[in-house]
Amino acid sequence: AERAADRWELATTPFLDLAAWQSCERHFRNRSDVACASLPSHPSAERRVLVMGKPEMLEAKLMAGSDGDQGDAWREEYVGGIRLRGNGFKFDPKRRSHRHVLGSVLGTGIDRSVVGDIIVPPLLDADKQQPLTGDATGVDGLGSDIHLFVQADLCDYVCNRLTHIGRTPVEAERVRLGELCASLAAMDAMGGDAGDRLVKTLASPRLDTVVSASFKL
Numbered sequence: 001a002e003r004a005a006d007r008w009e010l011a012t013t014p015f016l017d018l019a020a021w022q023s024c025e026r027h028f029r030n031r032s033d034v035a036c037a038s039l040p041s042h043p044s045a046e047r048r049v050l051v052m053g054k055p056e057m058l059e060a061k062l063m064a065g066s067d068g069d070q071g072d073a074w075r076e077e078y079v080g081g082i083r084l085r086g087n088g089f090k091f092d093p094k095r096r097s098h099r100h101v102l103g104s105v106l107g108t109g110i111d112r113s114v115v116g117d118i119i120v121p122p123l124l125d126a127d128k129q130q131p132l133t134g135d136a137t138g139v140d141g142l143g144s145d146i147h148l149f150v151q152a153d154l155c156d157y158v159c160n161r162l163t164h165i166g167r168t169p170v171e172a173e174r175v176r177l178g179e180l181c182a183s184l185a186a187m188d189a190m191g192g193d194a195g196d197r198l199v200k201t202l203a204s205p206r207l208d209t210v211v212s213a214s215f216k217l
Contacts, residue, residue: 001034001052010053014113021048039079042181047116080155081180084146086170108161116149
């Protein structure tokens with residue numbers, strides 16, 4: 001960070017775990033000569049990349065970050081989002097685990113340090129009864145697709161090389177980082193983890209029946 005600041009450049013770390021990047025942020029708060037910003041910026045991100053350098057340079061980047069597409073552009077220089085989709089993939093819960101997805105991603109030849117969070121939304125019953133169209137239910141804004149964050153310069157490589165999760169064919173494509181982070185932030189605002197979603201079959205659409213089932217009265 002100090003070398004980058006001396007050269008008026010920005011430096012980055014690999015993806016750090018929660019304890020590591022939070023410790024670094026606390027350290028940089030006590031410095032006036034260097035600063036850092038963590039990406040991706042959605043509140044529940046556990047693995048993040050730190051961008052470090054002169055406070056003036058980072059402030060300029062963060063100010064640009066409030067300007068719609070321009071804000072996404074600078075963040076996507078460092079971190080990219082990828083969506084995984086595939087027929088058959090959604091019908092086998094065993095193939096939708098974090099472990100299976102991570103194993104297949106690392107099987108492309110990349111290191112764990114260049115892979116951020118992997119978001120595997122649970123399937124609702126409706127998802128299991130219809131063909132995969134990309135607009136299936138699941139987590140709000142994310143559908144039933146799986147998403148992950150990777151180092152930006154490896155996005156195209158992963159999209160080209162990641163063709164299967166286990167034996168199940170999948171399609172990988174890059175998605176806008178800002179849109180993905182917004183969907184995750186909305187999910188957090190609705191109650192946090194995707195697994196908190198409750199699905200009930202009601203005998204009646206009456207309000208008292210819905211309230212009773214929702215709050216286990």
